[in-house]
Amino acid sequence: MKGSKCYGLIVNKTVRIVFTAVLLLLLCAGVFIAWYFTEYAAFSFLIYIHVFGVMAIVMADHFSFGGICTKDMADIGFLKSAVNGLDVLKKAIVTDFYIRACSIFVLVVAPIVIGNAIMGYNMTVKKILFMFIMFFAAFFSQNLSVVVGRHMTTMYIKMMTSSLFTMISIFVEVIALLDATDENGLSMVSIILGSVCLVGGIITSVISFTDVNRSLNRSFYDQNRG
Amino acid sequence: MDFECSVNGKNLKKEFKSFTLDIPDFKIPRGFATALIGENGAGKTTLLNMLSGIKLDHKGEITYFGKYTEKDRDGKEEVKNRIGYVSAKSYYLPNWTAEQIIELSEMLFSDFSKEEFLSWCDELALFEGGSFDGKKKVSSFSDGNQMKFMLANVLSRKADLLLLDEPASPLDPLMRDKLNSMIREYISKKEGNTVFFSTHNISDMETVADYAIIMAHGKIAEEGFVEDLKEKYILVKGETADLEAVKPFLYTCSENKYGFEGMILSKDAEKLSGFDVETEVPSLFQISVAVMKNNSRVKM
Numbered sequence: 110m111k112g113s114k115c116y117g118l119i120v121n122k123t124v125r126i127v128f129t130a131v132l133l134l135l136l137c138a139g140v141f142i143a144w145y146f147t148e149y150a151a152f153s154f155l156i157y158i159h160v161f162g163v164m165a166i167v168m169a170d171h172f173s174f175g176g177i178c179t180k181d182m183a184d185i186g187f188l189k190s191a192v193n194g195l196d197v198l199k200k201a202i203v204t205d206f207y208i209r210a211c212s213i214f215v216l217v218v219a220p221i222v223i224g225n226a227i228m229g230y231n232m233t234v235k236k237i238l239f240m241f242i243m244f245f246a247a248f249f250s251q252n253l254s255v256v257v258g259r260h261m262t263t264m265y266i267k268m269m270t271s272s273l274f275t276m277i278s279i280f281v282e283v284i285a286l287l288d289a290t291d292e293n294g295l296s297m298v299s300i301i302l303g304s305v306c307l308v309g310g311i312i313t314s315v316i317s318f319t320d321v322n323r324s325l326n327r328s329f330y331d332q333n334r335g
Numbered sequence: 336m337d338f339e340c341s342v343n344g345k346n347l348k349k350e351f352k353s354f355t356l357d358i359p360d361f362k363i364p365r366g367f368a369t370a371l372i373g374e375n376g377a378g379k380t381t382l383l384n385m386l387s388g389i390k391l392d393h394k395g396e397i398t399y400f401g402k403y404t405e406k407d408r409d410g411k412e413e414v415k416n417r418i419g420y421v422s423a424k425s426y427y428l429p430n431w432t433a434e435q436i437i438e439l440s441e442m443l444f445s446d447f448s449k450e451e452f453l454s455w456c457d458e459l460a461l462f463e464g465g466s467f468d469g470k471k472k473v474s475s476f477s478d479g480n481q482m483k484f485m486l487a488n489v490l491s492r493k494a495d496l497l498l499l500d501e502p503a504s505p506l507d508p509l510m511r512d513k514l515n516s517m518i519r520e521y522i523s524k525k526e527g528n529t530v531f532f533s534t535h536n537i538s539d540m541e542t543v544a545d546y547a548i549i550m551a552h553g554k555i556a557e558e559g560f561v562e563d564l565k566e567k568y569i570l571v572k573g574e575t576a577d578l579e580a581v582k583p584f585l586y587t588c589s590e591n592k593y594g595f596e597g598m599i600l601s602k603d604a605e606k607l608s609g610f611d612v613e614t615e616v617p618s619l620f621q622i623s624v625a626v627m628k629n630n631s632r633v634k635m
Contacts (some may be wrong), residue, residue: 110442118439121432123470172430184425187436187488189389191443192415330392331351331381 110197112204119201120173128169132212135162136219143224149290152239155220156282159247160275162216166209167254167271168264173205176262178320183328195325202321206314213251217244238295242285242303249306250278252313256320281306339365340401341496341529342386347395349381356381356393356553363496363531364560368518368543371533372623373550374631379533380422382550383500386531387420400495416446419494421485423501427473434469436488446493455487459513478505486514490521497521499532503540511536515543537620549623551630561619568622569604571597573612581610587625598625 117125135158142154176182177198188194221240225232254271261267285299344361356378363369371379384390386397388409397405399414407414427436433456440447453467461476461483462468476484482505489497497518503511522528534540547564549557559567573581578595582588584606588597598617599607607614617625 118435118442119428121430121435123432124430175429177428181425182428184389185428186387186389186420186422186424186426187439187485188443190387190415190418190420192410192412194443197439197443329390331349331390 110193110200112200112207115197115200116204116208119198120169120205124169124172128165131165132162132216135165135216139216139220140223143220144227148228148230149286151224152221152243152286152289153283155217155243156279156286158220159213159217159243159278159282162213163247163251163254163271163275163278164268166212166251167258167267170205170209170255170258171264171267174202174259176259177202178259178324179262180328182262183324185328198325199322203318206317209251209255210248210314213247214244217247235289235295238300238303239285239289242295242299242306243282245303245306245310246278246281246285249310249313250274250276252310252317253277256313256317259320277306338367341365341399341527342531343398343401344386345396345398347382347385347393347397349385349390349393354378354553356385358382358395358553358555361397361555363529364546365529366522366527367545368522368530368532369546369548370537370540370544370619371531371548371550372535372537372627373533373556374627377550378553379550380500381553383420383422383498383531383533387418387422387498388415389420389422412445416444416492417495419489419492419497421482421489421497421499421502423478423482423485423505426485429472429474431473432469433467433471433473433484436473436484437469440488440491444492448491452487452491455490456484459483459487459510461487479507479510482506483510486517490517495525495527495529497528497530497532499530501533501535503532503534503536508539511539515540518543537623538618541619544619547619547623549626551627552632556630557622557626564619564622565616567601568617568625569599569601570615570617570621571599571607571612572615573610577610577612581607581612587628598622 139155139158142158143151146154188198218240254274257270258267261270281302284302285295288295288299340362342363344358347356347358347361349356354376371382373379385393388405399408400417403414408418409415437449437452440452441449456462456467457465461480462471473481473484482502486502503514506514518530522530544561546560547558548555557564568586571585572594574594575590578590584603585597585599588595598621604614
């Protein structure tokens, strides 16, 4: 069975519609900001859009998979009573990862690219690098928020935790922005922070799969569970 | 009495820090409703989780329908689909809607019938106003309605064996009566259909139970066809004055201001001749309480 089909079965339609609507809204706001403000002033406002994007992703994950890695939730007797039940869930989680990654990529890149095209600015190497640092930071913080959030069942605690993780993204993006406005171009600090976020993003991506797999596999065994 | 079994277990064992489930010989007779009875913490859910494959960490062997192993149960659709499982705890993801569960059931279980499911929903009055609301989240149902929803879900398949963990607990008395008739109907629907359910509501489920397994501290303390158990035990009532003389022969005994009431094994019944006592055929509830009392750590 295809991952998209599994995703459609596991994640309910309302969540999908609301999430897409919120994402489009944020995207429009991002494009508007990129068009309305001057080049770098727009970037500082776009940071807020990324934060809202991460929050929307965390909420969508809560309403789709809840605390899937918590002890009780991972039992899911209904899925376990079917031969392919857990496979469907795992495929849905993989698809969800791609959707999250693409969403945050589009949310970061599209306003800058579209804004630049409208305003006739040049897409310099510095700007492209800056854009990717922003993406890595936002991607890392949303991944971290989702991975940790899947161990919690209460939404407001999840939101509080993820707001702490978005600080990482804000911090990196602000440093990179200050750097980007400097005439000398991006410093090593921004490049290093961006690289750390990239590595963090890759590690949390791997963890987001292994963690769910481990929780589901462990749910078959009472002794190994805390 | 010889009978075919839907499930056989040999040397089933599962150890926890302060509890061990240890059942050398386990059987669920085919074509009957079997009640699993026991105190809290006796091991009922642990046993049901082992049988349904929700938990895999146990020793011993379980055989399904006389020939299939646990590996077959988990790997072969034709075996897994013959087993329907319902548990009140963590069964669906909380945000799933009724429509989503229908779609998932159609995808996961080739024998699931949407028409039958909708007909069960209607029969069990699951939705207000009688019309099916596909957008309703399962977590927004009351506990009783969630159980009805799960039962409707599992009964809409063509499973041969139903494993139900405490199906009666969240239900009201009327619905418990309905559950009894649903189980009866399911068993008579197809030869070999079998139901295995755990329950604390013994009196409510008594009419449907053909076979009973009474557990205590992870072991089977008593089991048998209900009619046989009713012949094995006798309910005794008498005056307080006779209690001291009768007590050594009784299996269990309780005293009240009108006299005493106790249970005696039929083989010991003749020991009561000469005493002014009344005897009655006990109910499954009375037998279960007596067996549990005899094995309980609770100070009565």
